[in-house]
Amino acid sequence: MKKFLLTGLMLAVPLSVFFNQAEPASAAPLTPHYSFVNQWQERLYQEMQMFQNMFSHTSSQLPMPQQMQQQLQDQLNQILSQMNQYQNQQQQQWIDQNIARRSGLRKLPRQSGNGRAQQNVNSGLKLAAGDNGVSQKTLQSAAQILQNISLPTLQTELGAKPSSGTEVALFSSQRSYGQALLQAGVPQNQISAIITNTGGITIGNTIWIPLYNLKNQSDLANVLTHELTHIIFNQQGIGDSLPTWINEGTAWTIGLNGEAQVSQSAVQQETARENQAVSRVAQAGKLLPLNAGEDDILSAGYNVEWVDYLAVQQLIKTYGADEYKAFLADIPQNGVEASFQQHFGQSVEEFEQSFSL
Incomplete structure (x- = not known):
């Protein structure tokens, strides 16, 4: 009984103790501490699931009133539900382009020249x-990461x-x-979702990155390289014509390559x-197809x-990194469909339909 009494005390603790989203005062959150916290949260979630399973199998044998058993079961269900919701939010931090489009963002006001700190980087990047x-x-x-990691990686990959x-x-x-998103024209009722669920937003030639959503320097290397991939596609005039899975899948590939140079x-x-x-999602039969619509993606x-x-x-493992690079290079002149067919011997639709995990 002592174990269950202690557990009852734990269940009375607000979830904010476990998932503290307190707002940092500065850009200081880029520390390795967050990696440990995320691992700890995942471990806690798994152990809570194990405890719930154990409780479900043994509750009928526990020497406690039925009403108390039901209250404890309800508390467990509520905590696991909120933990799962929190994890889902963390997993969706990278749905940047879709969130930007849904919010009606067409332009991000430039922040340079407003009297705050700024830094020039080579290639005309500021x-x-x-x-x-x-x-x-x-x-x-951040400039060192751009110069030493992001820009060389983009040159190699693209x-x-x-x-x-x-x-x-x-x-x-x-x-x-x-406040910046509000000034950019994002509706007030959409601000909360964006500031919580994005690791970065790219529109045109401009990138906005919320540092408080990043864990450490390797994360920053990932986001910078990822978002600059979108910039290059935009500047090549193909950002809007690429299927979402090619656009984001390529940005993830290049972003992870950048991150690996900081922390493999x-x-x-x-x-x-x-x-x-x-x-887990695939086993549950809830995996979306590659050509899923925006509404489905945002609610996945x-x-x-x-x-x-x-x-x-x-595609890279099947045809090689050089072939994938050539496919991307030919898109501005030949278009997505023709380039895909030329380099991979199938249509985009055929690949989308045949792809599986």
């Missing part, structure tokens, strides 16, 4: 602070770099990011975690873009 919580030191650190006029703005808090172990852990999550409850990544990886 880093800017979106609020006063982003210091010059933070911008310098044979291109962002053109002049590209701006990356960093935000340190939900408050400042939300972080990529390995992320890959294992995402594969496991997607596998899992990281749809990871499936996009797996689809791109299948």
Whole structure:
């Protein structure tokens, strides 16, 4: 009985103790601490599921009133439901392009020249602070990642770099990011979802990145490289014509390649975690097709873009990285369909229909 009494005390603790979303005062959250927290949350979720299973099998034998058993079962169900919702939110942090389109964003106001810190990077790329919580030191650190990791990786993977006029703005808090989104024209009732569920937004030649949603420097390398992939596609005039799974799957591939140069172990852990999550969805028969619509993608409850990544990886493993690079290079001149057929010997639709995990 003592174990169950202790558990009852634990269940009375608000979930905010476990999932503290307190707003940071500056860009300081880029620390390895968050990697440990995420692993701890996953472990707690798994153990709570094990406890619920055990309780379901033994509740009829417990020396406690039926009403108390039901109350404890209801509390367990509520906690697991909220944990699952929290995990789903974390898995959807990368659905950037779809969230931007749904919110009606067509342009992101430039943050450079507003008196805050800024940093010039080669290739005509400029880093800017979106609020006063982003210091010059933070911008310098991001600039080093861009120069040493993101730009070389993009050159290798795409044979291109962002053109002049590209701006990356960093935000340190939900408050400042939300205010900027409101000024950009995002409806008030959509602000909360965006500031919580995105790792970055790219529109045209501009990227906005909320630092508070990133765990560490390897995460920043991933997001910067990922979002600059979208920039290059936009500047090539193919960003809107690419199927979502090719656009996001390619950005994930290149972003992870950038992250691996900071922490290979972080990529390995992320890959294992995402594969496991997607596998559970597939086993439940709830995996969306590659050509799923925007409404389905945004309400999927899992990281749809990871499936996009797996689809791109299948093409790369089957035909080779050089062939995939050539496919992308030919799109501006030949179009997606013709280039796909030429390099992979099948139509986009045929691949979408045949793809499976």
